[in-house]
Amino acid sequence: MIFKSKSYxxxxxxxxxxxxxxVDYLYSKNIPAIFFCRGDMLDKNTSSAIRAVQKGFVLANHAYSHQRASQQIYDWIVAEIERTENILENIYALAKVKKSGKYFRFPQLDRGTAGWIVDYDVYDGDVRDDLLKTFAQGLNVQSMDRPSLDAFAKKEALQNYLKQAGYVQPFLDITKPWYQLGEVTTACDCLYTFSNCDWMITERHIGKWPYKTLQDLKDKARSDVSLTGAGNVNVILAHDQDEIIDVTIDLIEDLVENGMEFLPIL
Ligand SMILES: [Zn+2]
Incomplete structure (x- = not known):
């Protein structure tokens, strides 16, 4: 058994x-999952979303048109979140399933401060190194410039909006040390602790990033000490994109076959 940990x-x-x-693959293997949905994609593939809800999966908010929050103004971002939440409510109503909590993840994990996902300055040592490895290397980060004070203010305003609108994180007892420190403990949006980097082998990215093959991505997970370590709890990020569904399934299958247990969402 390679993976002695649990994950969301x-x-x-x-x-x-x-x-x-x-959805059929996950359902057949009894693997729970939360899908962060783009509003524009829900409008296109509504029946698939309804079907997922009816099979017991949780649908959550990933904004309407997948824009970076650092490049948009506050009012526009909030409108995108609210528009998508309304679509989700409608989908749950059509599915005749009671909607669970309100969960949100920023597109590209840009929380208003571009590639500076959390304020790296307030962490140090191994914790800072692990944060940078998790976020700066797991995402399509275009710049690691320190954000302006305005950007930090927008990030805080967005967190305040999410809080008053009732957004929470559905993940319990995550064992990464940085998950129990600083702003991560009070975040009202959903972060992750391990990206499977499936997007790196999509057609427009392949060859430009450290992981170039399906085997590279399997090895990335198999060599991750947080995923292999007994008793750990992680949040794994994967993608639902047309061209990599087979990759996504293969990567999840490799985790499950090698011992990973997936936890139910609240
Ligand atoms: Zn996304």
């Missing part, structure tokens, strides 16, 4: 044309 499975960018295939 989070899947971004639904609903793809192939969401049904992914």
């Amino acid at each position: 499975l989070t899947i971004d960018d639904s609903a793809s044309e192939r969401m049904d295939d992914l």
Whole structure:
């Protein structure tokens, strides 16, 4: 057994044309998951989203058109979140399933401060190194410039909006040391602790990033000490995108076959 830990499975960018295939796979293996959905994709593939809800999966908010929060103004971002939340409510109503909590993940994990996902300055030592490895290397980060004070203020305003609107994190007892420190403990949006980096082998990214093959991505997970370590609890990020559904399924299968247990979402 390689993976002696447990994880929450989070899947971004639904609903793809192939969401049904992914949902059928997860359902057949009894793997719980939360899908962070783009509003524009929900509008395109509404029936797949309804079907996922009816099969017991949780649908959550990933904004309407997947823009970076650092490049948009506050009012526009809030409108995107609210528009998507309304679509989600409608989907749950059509599915005749009671909606669970309100959960949100920023597109590209840009929380208003671009590649500076959390304020790295307030962490140090191994914790800072692990944060940078988790976020700066796991995402399509274009710049690691320290954000302006305005950007920090927008990030705080967005967190305040999410808080008053009732957004929470559905993950309990995450064991990463940085998950129990500083701003991460009070965040009202959903972060992750391990990116499977499936997006690095999509057509427009392949060859430009450290992981170039399916085997590279399997090895990334198999060599991650937090995923292999007994008793650990992680939040895994995967994607629901047409061109990588087979990759996504293969990577989840490799985790499950080698001992990973996936936890139910609240
Ligand atoms: Zn996304």
